[in-house]
Amino acid sequence: MKAYEALAEAFVREGTRDVFGMMGDANMHWMNALAQRGVRLYEVRHEGSGLGMADGWARTAGAPGVVTTTSGPGTSQLATSMIVASRARTPLVAFCGETTWGDQGAVQYLDQRRFAAAIECEFVHLSRPDLAEEAVQRAFYLARTESRPVMLSAPIDVQTKDYGEEDLDSYVPSTDLITRPRLLPDPDRVATAGDIVEASRRVVIIAGRGARAAGAAEQILRLQEQTGALLATTLQAKNWLCGDTDYHVGISGLFGSKVAMELLQEADCVIAVGASLNHYTIEHGYLFPEAKYVQVDTSPHIVMGNGAVADCYIQADAVTALTELSRALEKRSVRHEGFHTDDVLRRLTAPLQEPAEYQGERDRLDPREAIRVMDAEIPGEIGLVLGSGHQVDFGTMLFQRSREVLSNYGMFGAIGQAPLLTIGSIVASGGRPAFVVEGDASFLMHLPEFETACRYGLPILVVVMNDEALGAEYHKLRVNGLDQELAVIPTPELGDVAVALGGSGATVRTTDELSAALADYVRDPRPTVIDVRITRNVLSVPYRRLWYGENV
Template identity: 80%
Template sequence: MKAYEALAEAFVKEGTSDVFGMMGDANMHWMNALAQRGVRLYEVRHEGSGLGMADGWARTTGQPGVVTTTSGPGVSQLATSMVCASRARTPLVAFCGETAWGDEGATQYLDQRRFAAAIECEFVHLSRPDQAEEAVQRAFYLARTESRPVMLSAPMDIQQGTVEDADEYVPSTALLDRPRLLPDPSRIAAACDIIALSKRVVIIAGRGARRAGVGEQILGLQQRTGALLATTLQAKNWLCDRTEFHVGLSGLFGSKLAMELLQEADCVIGVGASLNSYTTEAGYLYPDAKYIQIDTSPHLVMGNGSVADCYIQADAVTGVTELDRALEQRAVRIEGFHTEEVLHRLTEPLQAPAEYLSELGLIDPREAIRVLDAELPGEIGLVLGSGHQVDFGTMLFQRSREVLSNYGMFGAIGQAPLLAIGQVVANGGKPGFVVEGDASFLMHLPEFETACRYELPLLVVVMNDEGLGAEFHKSAAKGLDPELALIPTPELGQVAVALGGGGATVRTIEELRAALAEYVRAPRPTVIDIRITRSVLSVPYRRLQYGEDV
């Protein structure tokens, strides 16, 4: 068989079911071979967008996502999305065609090895046809074991070479031997010593805990230690429907109540959470606390620049189970935060502003988020973008639902709708929604047409202030001209209809409710363009720019 056929067969045996990307001379034979083997191909409008979709697919499934490009310019288009995926530690394999090996005079020649290093991904090169299977196995092995993107670069002439019949392909999963990582008993004992002397314990659950499915064990440990349960941004709202003593997010995006309660902690137990500067407010949030950290990494430095007082290297399930068992043997049981007074504060309904800001034809973004959370069923997953207008949703969405946040991943706007498309594909076409700003959505507008073409029931909610919201408010705070950050936008609801989907531009709460009801009744690719006022500043920006917390 041809090398490109062997490559395609190996991808299938690695579990590849969906591939995102654009076809060109250097990957078209491979893509045809995949299609013949039943793989679903999603042709996108920009290669970087395809990588963003593969990123969302991988974050949802926990398996390596796959993107493909042709040689040279197709590869160079990956830059921003690749760095985002790398910073998010997403397992990905990018099958990138390459010009004929050694032909540096080719129009589309690019030193793809050097480029891969610059955009923070691993690199595997196919240098002989008979190495096709080995190259695929290595790429997937690196993606799985290092949890990062890998570029598999395949020259056009090598792909056309002939491969002799080989032994049965061994997928990278067969090479993985991952027994549970057992914690050091002395570290467990040291953690117990810290907890036994504590009066106010906080458990912070991160993305690693959520992926490990350690919820039951965390709830048991919480009960024993009287702990408040907080989450990182990447695990927002996880377990909020399972415990009354859930305080929401830890860090900049936490509520004022969360800030007040978490300041009282004298012990913080981090589970599958890096305890970065977002989560710990650069060390200011837990001034008197000792830290216990459970993570699979050999070592982590926290966001306050220090290491934990007790670091336990273990998988989340085993680490939490062993810690809870050791505490039980010592008969440790702490009332902690589990008091009527704390419960009363936590269960008080969120207070809406005394009155929402009313401007003609514009909606208060806080009210818009409240309506979205109420009207969209909890089984509809959410992807949160980045930027000022998304801060409202990052703080105020309260319903228990699957949440994927793109905050802090290279600080690149525009990625969230791409992640959301990948998430919908990964979830078998179940409805999902994404909340983004207008500049962010317009950056990759053509990909809404991709969602329409494949009939993906994605709802894009655009918090539209007709400008670069973050820069508008930062400019005002720094004494610069905020008007320079304003960019008028067309009626995005009509644009969505023109691209083949559903759409509405809404300027009142009644219009928003009607548009949401239409989507819930018959989910399909839809854009709801919510025209919001620029006169409301989000709480995180009040904290960062003015030192206020109101």
């Protein structure tokens, strides 16, 4: 048995079923061994794209994603996507081939250990063939326990040496080494939290990605009922539980609605569950000026976005902590009306106020109107991925239908990642359709990967909000008194490009054309691009708040 075979077998034992990447001479033996073991290999057009797909796979599956590259330039292509995954705290393992160990004169030589440190991932090196299983186990252990990417760097000469006799039962998966008992809350902290909540009258619960991952929905809704709380989410948990309560206010922070902003400022107590309360979520503290904070998280401690610490910090599993807090409040007979009034309900359930007049121009839609049409016509069971950039602000705020939402906003600020995340997410879900909303510059950055989706028949819908410009820079140039035309970049008809790459596509300029294109995809989900031509004359609400101080 060769070392590369032992490596492949160990990956399989770790649960690997899908691998994204590009083949080269330093990883082809390992990829061949994986294929022989039934692992599905997704050959991509760029190594960094493969990592983006592995990132989306991991975020959807809740397990480490896997990407592979060859040595040197193959590995160096991972840089941007690796940092995105690191900032998103995504567990994944990158199997990177390496030139012959010690041969610094090799054409593809790269000090991959130093490179890994620069792109913010852990590093595991295969130094001897007999350590193959140990290296894989350690890589997956680090990915799982530290929730971050890990580079497993394997010199080609070490991979092709003899490993020893095959023993299929000897490998111990990293999952067998990890015990995750529920962190029990300190009773004194629970009592302190009870004191704060009992003395409060306007409670807000902010649920984050950690609360959703912990499966704390039932406990959050119970606590909300006891306290009369408004339920808000972080951006990363957008729309979670919005179909389960009438008193859901949407996103807390910069991307919140005007109604949300007004109501949340009345809070005298904020209970954060699995939410870091970064400066986006609490607007540097301006959003909750009079509130005391109770924070529940599994981390030892968190400094909030206003530079302060919570009035009561409970390090515990969300389910256990909220169960104990609810029990403590029940013993005290705490039952607040809080925000649960007819007036608040009327404000929350009123339709989103549409602009008095959409600002479309000839052959170009108002982006807000495009989002309204999409939200109405794409069924809730079709998940949504949001990218980054100015045009994504509209969807981040205006998509209201209850559906699974994955947002890449704030993860290193790298455009172009969202379509990759969507492809990986679709693979992880077993081929369930999903749509992604991106800008034209973002989509074109990794255009070849739409062909990858076509090649594997993945039912991705890419909605390109196309203003034929670098949208954020277009508006920033104006704010700074510079020439906006420098950010204008014409694009071809992207619907036709999608067809040329083997998929379906349409370029739309009216709501009727958009509705028809969406209906076509919903009727028969397949790789599709809808190029939505939008005006550049509409500035998003977050930008209006940040740059012009508008109360919108």
